[in-house]
Amino acid sequence: MPTAARTYWLTSPCRIRRKDESLVIEREAAPKVHIPITDVRDIIACAETDINTAVVSLLNRHRISVHLLSYYGDYAGSLVTSDTSTSGQTVLAQANLAQQPSASMAIARSLVDACAFNVRRVVDRQLLTAPYTTLQASIKEAETPLHLMGAEGTFRRSAWEVIDTKLPDWLQLHGRSRRPPRNAGNAFISYVNGIIYARVLSAVRLTPLHSGIAFLHSSLERQRHSLVLDLAEMFKPLFAERLLLRMASRKQLKKHHFDTGTNQAMLSEAGRKLVVQTVRDELATSVNHRSLGRPVAYDELIYLDALALTRHCLEGTRYKPFRIWW
Amino acid sequence: MYVIVVYDTAAKRNPKILRTCRKYLHHVQRSVFEGQLTEAQLRRFQATVEEVLDLTYDNVLVYTFPPGTTPIRHEWGATEPTPTDVL
Numbered sequence: 001m002p003t004a005a006r007t008y009w010l011t012s013p014c015r016i017r018r019k020d021e022s023l024v025i026e027r028e029a030a031p032k033v034h035i036p037i038t039d040v041r042d043i044i045a046c047a048e049t050d051i052n053t054a055v056v057s058l059l060n061r062h063r064i065s066v067h068l069l070s071y072y073g074d075y076a077g078s079l080v081t082s083d084t085s086t087s088g089q090t091v092l093a094q095a096n097l098a099q100q101p102s103a104s105m106a107i108a109r110s111l112v113d114a115c116a117f118n119v120r121r122v123v124d125r126q127l128l129t130a131p132y133t134t135l136q137a138s139i140k141e142a143e144t145p146l147h148l149m150g151a152e153g154t155f156r157r158s159a160w161e162v163i164d165t166k167l168p169d170w171l172q173l174h175g176r177s178r179r180p181p182r183n184a185g186n187a188f189i190s191y192v193n194g195i196i197y198a199r200v201l202s203a204v205r206l207t208p209l210h211s212g213i214a215f216l217h218s219s220l221e222r223q224r225h226s227l228v229l230d231l232a233e234m235f236k237p238l239f240a241e242r243l244l245l246r247m248a249s250r251k252q253l254k255k256h257h258f259d260t261g262t263n264q265a266m267l268s269e270a271g272r273k274l275v276v277q278t279v280r281d282e283l284a285t286s287v288n289h290r291s292l293g294r295p296v297a298y299d300e301l302i303y304l305d306a307l308a309l310t311r312h313c314l315e316g317t318r319y320k321p322f323r324i325w326w
Numbered sequence: 327m328y329v330i331v332v333y334d335t336a337a338k339r340n341p342k343i344l345r346t347c348r349k350y351l352h353h354v355q356r357s358v359f360e361g362q363l364t365e366a367q368l369r370r371f372q373a374t375v376e377e378v379l380d381l382t383y384d385n386v387l388v389y390t391f392p393p394g395t396t397p398i399r400h401e402w403g404a405t406e407p408t409p410t411d412v413l
Contacts, residue, residue: 009413
């Protein structure tokens, strides 16, 4: 990953323009800002964004992707640059692996296990021990990815209930709801999940893997990047659940950070900015990596995980999905 | 590495150097730019600057800081906003 370039986050409605072979962000409320094109790694647009052909061709030349989040905060789509890093050999190996039921189920099992492990680690180790053991048993018995997802759903439901006990009344989830999220807590989770999805997509596109061929989710269905859904699974608890619990206990989240209507909620503009800043800082947090022997930012962990999967496809090194080890 | 660029050029060449700088760095004052660059980007920047300027008359100063460090910045008065990645 290039170290000098940064991710840019757009939190207020704006128009991206091209000027002098570089970018200008025009906003309604604030003055326009010139951004040096060489400083941009990718752009995450969390608010209405206008973009035109001139900008897209410039972005494409500099290999910059734009990820767009919708009005409600779910992932709306991406403007991705033309493929540069995919290699035929890797994609074929990946497809080959995905077609062998035993090999792909082994990966799917480890993905679900790692995801649940991370959820338990961030939410509550004690209270989730029993559901986790049940899950591990049903993972062993599961024969298709569908069974696996069912088992995961059951585990997740118990986890959501435990999370509710740790949140103030107005932030409680009362079960996960999406499109649109029913209440403030769900709006927060959806929003962070959308951002993480975008980050994982960026990371996967740096590796030679094909983002559509997956192991747990069904491949290339409904034009989704299924592999990204697979990999995002383990990283969602590290950000969404963990930050929700942390920001609630620190009382950083206030009622004015959400626009709540009847039976639906979304983040307000102030809330959006706060969440984006928190996630950005969290992505830059680093931990000491055991085998690399150097500090690694959370953002890079995502990339390393995608690389490990590449190695699994090509060289057969066993892929161990990301687990929170600290 | 963190870089601060200051230039003093003839008025007719000002737009050229301004455009070049905007591609690489954040505009912080009329003729002052700063930001993170890699070694390669800095070399490319230098090559472009040499092309667009008349170095017998114009002057460009580049301050670089050791990798991993950023200078501490104090601001007074009405200034351009600090470069940020959350807009």
